[in-house]
Amino acid sequence: MPRVDLSFMSQGAEVIRNHILIIGGIIILVIGVQLIIYKLIRMPRWLEKIMFTCVTIGVFALVVVSIYIPGIATKLGLN
Numbered sequence: 001m002p003r004v005d006l007s008f009m010s011q012g013a014e015v016i017r018n019h020i021l022i023i024g025g026i027i028i029l030v031i032g033v034q035l036i037i038y039k040l041i042r043m044p045r046w047l048e049k050i051m052f053t054c055v056t057i058g059v060f061a062l063v064v065v066s067i068y069i070p071g072i073a074t075k076l077g078l079n
Helices: 013-040 045-075
Strands: none
Touching: 013 045
16 A cells, blocks of 8 residues: 655644635635625625625635645645
8 A cells, every 4th residue: 555645734833824814814805895795786684694605615615625635636646
C-alpha cells in the first residue's frame, strides 16, 4: 500500500489563521453585497432569509472547492 504524504496537515497556526481570514472575508463581502441588493430591491422577509442563506452557503462551498480541494488532491497524489 503506498504511503500518503499528510505533511500539509501540519501547517503552522499562522497559515491556518490566514485561510480562516480569507474565507471569513469572502463571506463578509458576500453578505455586504446581499444587503446592498436588499436595499435596492424590496422583497419579502421570508424570501430574503432563504436567498441570503442559499447564496452564502453556495459561495462558501465554491471557495472551498476551488481553493482547497485541488491542493489536497495534489498532496494525496490524485493528479
